[in-house]
Amino acid sequence: MTQAPILDVRDLSVALLSSTGNLPIVEDLSFEIGPGEFFALVGESGSGKSVSCLALMGLLASHLQARGHAALCGRALVGDGADPRRARSGAAMIFQHATQSLNPVRSIGFQLMETLRTVRREARSTAKSSAIGLLAEVGLANPERLLAAYPHQLSGGMNQRVMIALALAVEPTLLIADEPTSSLDVTMQAQILDLLDKLRRDRGMAVLFVTHDLAVAAERADRIGVLYAGRLVELGDTQDVFSKPLHRYTAGLLASMPRFGAPETRLPALAGSVPLPGAWPSGCGFAPRCVAATDSCRAVHPAFRGEPSHRYACHHPVRQLA
Numbered sequence: 001m002t003q004a005p006i007l008d009v010r011d012l013s014v015a016l017l018s019s020t021g022n023l024p025i026v027e028d029l030s031f032e033i034g035p036g037e038f039f040a041l042v043g044e045s046g047s048g049k050s051v052s053c054l055a056l057m058g059l060l061a062s063h064l065q066a067r068g069h070a071a072l073c074g075r076a077l078v079g080d081g082a083d084p085r086r087a088r089s090g091a092a093m094i095f096q097h098a099t100q101s102l103n104p105v106r107s108i109g110f111q112l113m114e115t116l117r118t119v120r121r122e123a124r125s126t127a128k129s130s131a132i133g134l135l136a137e138v139g140l141a142n143p144e145r146l147l148a149a150y151p152h153q154l155s156g157g158m159n160q161r162v163m164i165a166l167a168l169a170v171e172p173t174l175l176i177a178d179e180p181t182s183s184l185d186v187t188m189q190a191q192i193l194d195l196l197d198k199l200r201r202d203r204g205m206a207v208l209f210v211t212h213d214l215a216v217a218a219e220r221a222d223r224i225g226v227l228y229a230g231r232l233v234e235l236g237d238t239q240d241v242f243s244k245p246l247h248r249y250t251a252g253l254l255a256s257m258p259r260f261g262a263p264e265t266r267l268p269a270l271a272g273s274v275p276l277p278g279a280w281p282s283g284c285g286f287a288p289r290c291v292a293a294t295d296s297c298r299a300v301h302p303a304f305r306g307e308p309s310h311r312y313a314c315h316h317p318v319r320q321l322a
């Protein structure tokens with residue numbers, strides 16, 4: 001990343017509040033996203049991807065609490081002086097199940113125009129033409145007719161496009177996309193990813209893309225952050241992370257990825273599973289599954305180290321940075 005970041009996340013932590021003590025769910029996340037950048041946050045189920053995004057959007061449930069600091073275009077989202085409602089006006093979020101995220105009893109037109117009238121303070125007639133424009137921009141045919149349709153009348157892919165149109169209504173500088181394609185078939189998945197790429201180029205909008213699909217991250221992302229048990233374990237330019245992984249978890253994930261044209265052999269699988277919050281080991285969270293773990297890994301949590309373009313948290317990296 002060469003330009004100044006638009007999203008700056010420093011030591012973001014999220015805890016589950018309970019009468020018996022607070023349970024950490026996400027710990028000390030630090031990363032940046034540049035203008036117009038496609039940043040992929042990858043990790044297995046339960047690693048804390050969604051909770052981190054919801055913390056940035058100020059949408060955490062009341063029994064979850066965010067600490068640390070995050071700012072979008074210099075305005076605090078989390079931490080001192082945070083006014084998430086004002087700051088997040090530059091950010092929008094789309095979710096995995098678009099059909100469930102839309103209001104089932106309101107037409108597409110109503111939902112879009114309501115957002116445009118509230119956020120952009122547009123008059124009814126202007127909001128209608130803006131809504132048509134947004135539906136066309138996200139590649140939906142017959143946008144005028146679609147205004148009267150309800151979510152249940154549309155396919156999952158069409159509803160995801162409507163969600164993206166709703167997100168664009170706030171003219172975001174950052175779009176947070178939490179597994180927006182994982183409930184779609186492969187063809188539709190590629191179309192939605194192409195659309196996000198096009199919007200990013202046309203509008204200069206940055207994308208924080210959450211996925212557990214490494215192939216998608218490899219193909220689309222400029223930079224990638226790998227999350228494991230609530231912590232970032234590796235962060236860097238996609239090319240560097242994929243060609244020269246440093247953390248043994250990342251290396252294990254990559255080794256278990258099927259490759260086109262590779263000889264047909266059994267792929268190595270990472271033994272074990274991600275520990276749940278509350279069952280995190282002391283020291284490195286990956287140590288119980290790591291072939292290279294030593295006593296120091298089990299005792300001391302590795303600090304994040306490396307270079308700005310490629311950082312990692314591991315006592316015994318796969319290789320030394322050149």
Ligand SMILES: Nc1ncnc2c1ncn2[C@@H]1O[C@H](COP(=O)(O)OP(=O)(O)OP(=O)(O)O)[C@@H](O)[C@H]1O
Pocket residue numbers: 016025043044045046047048049050051052061064212276277
């Ligand atoms: N509202 C909540 N209340 C209590 N615990 C929660 C809540 N939301 C998430 N968690 C817990 O926080 C951890 C991280 O959850 P999160 O949903 O962020 O994972 P994820 O990486 O998005 O996984 P997935 O790939 O399955 O979506 C999980 O152990 C989950 O059970």
Ligand SMILES: [Mg+2]
Pocket residue numbers: 049050051178
């Ligand atoms: Mg999730």
